Amino acid sequence: MQALREVEGRAxxxxxxxxxxxxxxxxxxxxxxxxxxxxxxxxxxxxxxPGNLFDSAEFKGSPILVAGDNFGCGSSRExxxxxxxxxxxxxxxxxxxxxxxxxNAFKNGxxxxxxxxxxxxxxxxxxxxxxxxxxxxxxxxxxxFQDRFEFEIDPFRKHCLLNGLDEVGLTLAxxxxxxxxxxxxxxxxxxxxxxxxxxx
Amino acid sequence: xxxxxxxxxEKIWDAHVVETRDDGTSxxxxxxxxxxxxxxxxxxxxxxxxGRKVRRPDLTLAVPDHNLPTxxxxxAAGKFIPxxxxxxxxxxEALTRNAPEFGVRLIGDADPExxxxxxxxxxxxxxxxxxxxxxxxxxxxxxxxxxxxxxGIGTSEVEHVLATQTLLLKRSKTMEVRVEGKxxxxxxxxxxxxxxxxxxxxxxxxxxxxxxxxxxxxxLSIEGRLTVSNxxxxxxxxxxxxxxxxxxxxxxxxxxxxxxxxxxxxxxxxWKSLATDPGAVYDKVVVIDAADIAPNVTWGTxxxxxxxxxxxxxxxxxxxxxxxxxxxxxxxxxxxxxxxTPLDQIEVQNIFIGSCTNSRxxxxxxxxxxxxxxxxxxxxxxxxxxxxxxxxxxxxEAEGLDRIFIDAGFEWREPGCSACLAMNPDKVPAGERCxxxxxxxxxxxxxxxARTHLVSPAMAAAAAVTGKLTDVRxxx
Numbered sequence: 001m002q003a004l005r006e007v008e009g010r011a012x013x014x015x016x017x018x019x020x021x022x023x024x025x026x027x028x029x030x031x032x033x034x035x036x037x038x039x040x041x042x043x044x045x046x047x048x049x050p051g052n053l054f055d056s057a058e059f060k061g062s063p064i065l066v067a068g069d070n071f072g073c074g075s076s077r078e079x080x081x082x083x084x085x086x087x088x089x090x091x092x093x094x095x096x097x098x099x100x101x102x103x104n105a106f107k108n109g110x111x112x113x114x115x116x117x118x119x120x121x122x123x124x125x126x127x128x129x130x131x132x133x134x135x136x137x138x139x140x141x142x143x144x145f146q147d148r149f150e151f152e153i154d155p156f157r158k159h160c161l162l163n164g165l166d167e168v169g170l171t172l173a174x175x176x177x178x179x180x181x182x183x184x185x186x187x188x189x190x191x192x193x194x195x196x197x198x199x200x
Numbered sequence: 201x202x203x204x205x206x207x208x209x210e211k212i213w214d215a216h217v218v219e220t221r222d223d224g225t226s227x228x229x230x231x232x233x234x235x236x237x238x239x240x241x242x243x244x245x246x247x248x249x250x251g252r253k254v255r256r257p258d259l260t261l262a263v264p265d266h267n268l269p270t271x272x273x274x275x276a277a278g279k280f281i282p283x284x285x286x287x288x289x290x291x292x293e294a295l296t297r298n299a300p301e302f303g304v305r306l307i308g309d310a311d312p313e314x315x316x317x318x319x320x321x322x323x324x325x326x327x328x329x330x331x332x333x334x335x336x337x338x339x340x341x342x343x344x345x346x347x348x349x350x351x352g353i354g355t356s357e358v359e360h361v362l363a364t365q366t367l368l369l370k371r372s373k374t375m376e377v378r379v380e381g382k383x384x385x386x387x388x389x390x391x392x393x394x395x396x397x398x399x400x401x402x403x404x405x406x407x408x409x410x411x412x413x414x415x416x417x418x419x420l421s422i423e424g425r426l427t428v429s430n431x432x433x434x435x436x437x438x439x440x441x442x443x444x445x446x447x448x449x450x451x452x453x454x455x456x457x458x459x460x461x462x463x464x465x466x467x468x469x470x471w472k473s474l475a476t477d478p479g480a481v482y483d484k485v486v487v488i489d490a491a492d493i494a495p496n497v498t499w500g501t502x503x504x505x506x507x508x509x510x511x512x513x514x515x516x517x518x519x520x521x522x523x524x525x526x527x528x529x530x531x532x533x534x535x536x537x538x539x540x541t542p543l544d545q546i547e548v549q550n551i552f553i554g555s556c557t558n559s560r561x562x563x564x565x566x567x568x569x570x571x572x573x574x575x576x577x578x579x580x581x582x583x584x585x586x587x588x589x590x591x592x593x594x595x596x597e598a599e600g601l602d603r604i605f606i607d608a609g610f611e612w613r614e615p616g617c618s619a620c621l622a623m624n625p626d627k628v629p630a631g632e633r634c635x636x637x638x639x640x641x642x643x644x645x646x647x648x649x650a651r652t653h654l655v656s657p658a659m660a661a662a663a664a665v666t667g668k669l670t671d672v673r674x675x676x
Contacts, residue, residue, distance in 0.1 A: 016527075017523045017524070017527055018402050018403070018502055018527065020502075020640075020642050020643075022621075022640070022642040022643065022644055022645050023642070023643060023644075026644050026648070027621045027622060027623045027645070028622070028623065030238050030239075030266075030623060031238075031267060031285070031287035031288055031290070031291055031623065032241075032287070033241035033242065033245070033290060033291060033294050034241075034242065034245075035242050045643055045644055045648070068523055069403060069523070070402055070403035070406065070436065073402055073403065073436065074338065074433075074640065074642060075337070075338045075352075075621075075640075076239065076336055076337055076338040076340075076352035076353060076354055077238075077239065077354070078239065078242075078336075078354035078355040078356060079355075081354070096403060096406060098403075098406060098436065099406060099407065099436075099438045100338060100352055100353070100354060100433075100438060103353075103354060103357065104354035104355075104356065104357075107354065107356035107357070108356065154223070154225075154370070155223050156221070156223050156225055156368075167356070167360060167368065168246075168250075168252070168356075168359060168360050168363050168364065171227065171360065171363075171364040171366060171368065172252070172363060172364060174218070174219065174227060174364075174366075177218050177219045177227070178218055178227070178229070178255075178364060178365065178366060180218075181218040181219075181229050182229075182365075185229065189215070189330075189466075189467075189470060190463055190466070191328070191459035191463040191464075191466070191467045192231045192328070192330075192331060194258075194457075194459070194463075195231075195232065195256070195258040195259040195260070195261070195326070195457070196258055196259075196260075196261055196305040196326065196457060197258060197305075197457075198257055198258050198303060198304070198305050199257070199258070199303065200256055200257065200258045
């Protein structure tokens with residue numbers, strides 16, 4: 001995973017609430033067995049409009065997306081995160097995110113920034129004309145007009161994002177703890193250790 | 201032992217903590233992992249690339265469901281009919297190759313038990329009360345109807361669970377949604393959960409695990425409870441839970457992967473201990489009077505856009521929140537609806553009975569009870585009944601339900617996710633409406649431009665008969 005310290009650039013002022021994962025990447029794009037190339041299907045329905053933001057000369061390739069409440073609601077498809085990455089988006093700013101989407105985004109090195117609606121309103125305004133700067137280390141979003149918004153982020157997620165750490169590798173290093181749990185569980189709740197019966 | 205009263209969620213969580221870190225996140229052990237063809241190829245590929253193996257293949261079960269065609273899978277001579285769409289075929293091939301390569305049991309497309317993962321899990325006894333269950337699919341919340349802590353995960357998490365049998369999680373907040381009293385005639389589990397979607401809105405459950413309680417929930421069959429918990433994600437909650445009780449134990453007992461003998465007795469004893477303790481505190485409580493719930497339909501493009509069938513299409517200005525007004529305008533435009541139109545005057549051209557929400561035997565019985573002796577209206581162009589699994593299909597056929605559907609003008613299909621998300625050939629044409637027993641009415645969900653109205657199986661059957669959204673209570 002790519003380390004992420006700062007995101008700087010134009011922000012696509014999408015603003016919509018409840019942007020669901022079917023809007024981000026419709027189901028017929030999910031028939032892939034790789035993670036690449038999904039940018040073509042990203043926001044497909046919105047991009048049928050020739051005047052859409054995503055393909056405009058001004059916002060094409062912008063690294064930041066500003067959206068309304070409950071961004072990424074709906075399905076668990078990680079393709080939504082892959083589609084954003086393929087479009088070049090590495091940070092999304094919104095008042096709230098669906099739990100599954102924010103996890104998927106994090107695991108792909110996309111920063112999800114939660115800010116109150118007033119801040120979103122201001123950023124929507126700035127985004128029309130000017131770039132936005134996100135500093136993960138300092139946990140701030142700033143604009144060329146002296147706006148400065150601080151955001152909260154889970155310390156573990158911050159650490160992983162800043163260093164581009166692979167979570168699977170980190171957990172595999174906890175093998176002893178996992179094996180200890182399995183032994184305890186096998187003694188206390190033995191039926192849970194018996195799954196389909198194939199060789200473990 | 202802790203003396204603090206705990207909720208059902210907290211008890212299951214505590215029993216699965218491998219370790220807790222200083223920042224409050226915990227490594228949680230996963231007991232059951234369901235895998236399907238759409239969200240797993242990239243996870244298996246990542247394992248292959250990094251030379252990692254599946255830690256517990258015996259706790260993993262693979263079933264293709266999302267893009268299998270629901271038309272006949274074998275020709276008259278019993279020969280397998282190849283899947284026409286090359287990309288769907290490629291995903292199926294990937295699963296069929298990956299499962300044996302990593303030692304995971306596969307219920308393949310030709311197996312009699314094949315079906316939707318969320319139907320197969322409970323039906324096979326693989327999903328158990330008190331277990332932690334994950335799948336790369338947001339409707340995994342479904343298994344919470346058995347009292348399992350079940351939730352959807354993304355593909356990176358699928359990889360994480362395959363490699364480590366754990367997930368790194370933060371404890372969720374808890375919400376109790378208590379539905380007290382008796383529901384009226386014609387009101388099903390689907391109507392209960394659609395009502396909850398309307399009350400909590402699409403994000404009201406975000407950050408919470410919801411426990412559905414109250415007499416109306418206890419009165420539901422296990423099938424009904426699976427339907428309610430299935431849609432927890434539609435109000436933003438990653439997981440829903442319903443306390444396991446005698447009905448649950450009777451449902452689980454004797455299923456192929458269910459515990460037996462001494463294990464069974466110990467399991468039941470533990471399951472009984474999981475119920476929320478008196479005095480345990482939820483972070484939020486929502487109380488609903490079952491008598492307020494009517495047969496519901498959705499009018500917009502979010503499951504929160506729901507009203508009783510006796511209502512009318514709302515005006516965007518009727519919403520307080522300006523952004524909701526804007527969303528409602530967009531929804532009505534997409535849905536081709538005018539404010540003030542009575543919901544029961546909306547004509548539908550398509551009927552879909554199926555999906556992980558409503559494709560179990562009880563759902564098919566409820567629809568068939570309405571369809572018996574009736575036929576679909578002439579304006580209903582396409583009506584399909586898609587059983588949730590091969591076992592449900594054969595059970596329905598043994599009861600003669602397939603004949604009722606066929607005689608009513610329905611197509612009787614092979615199991616799969618089908619027109620719920622239209623990844624296979626089952627799509628609703630642009631601009632047409634579908635009365636659908638599925639779980640999402642999002643823009644384009646059932647096909648580009650398709651207009652979805654979410655309803656219960658009985659309501660979908662009623663719509664098929666009259667050709668428009670219909671209050672099933674008016675069909676004597």
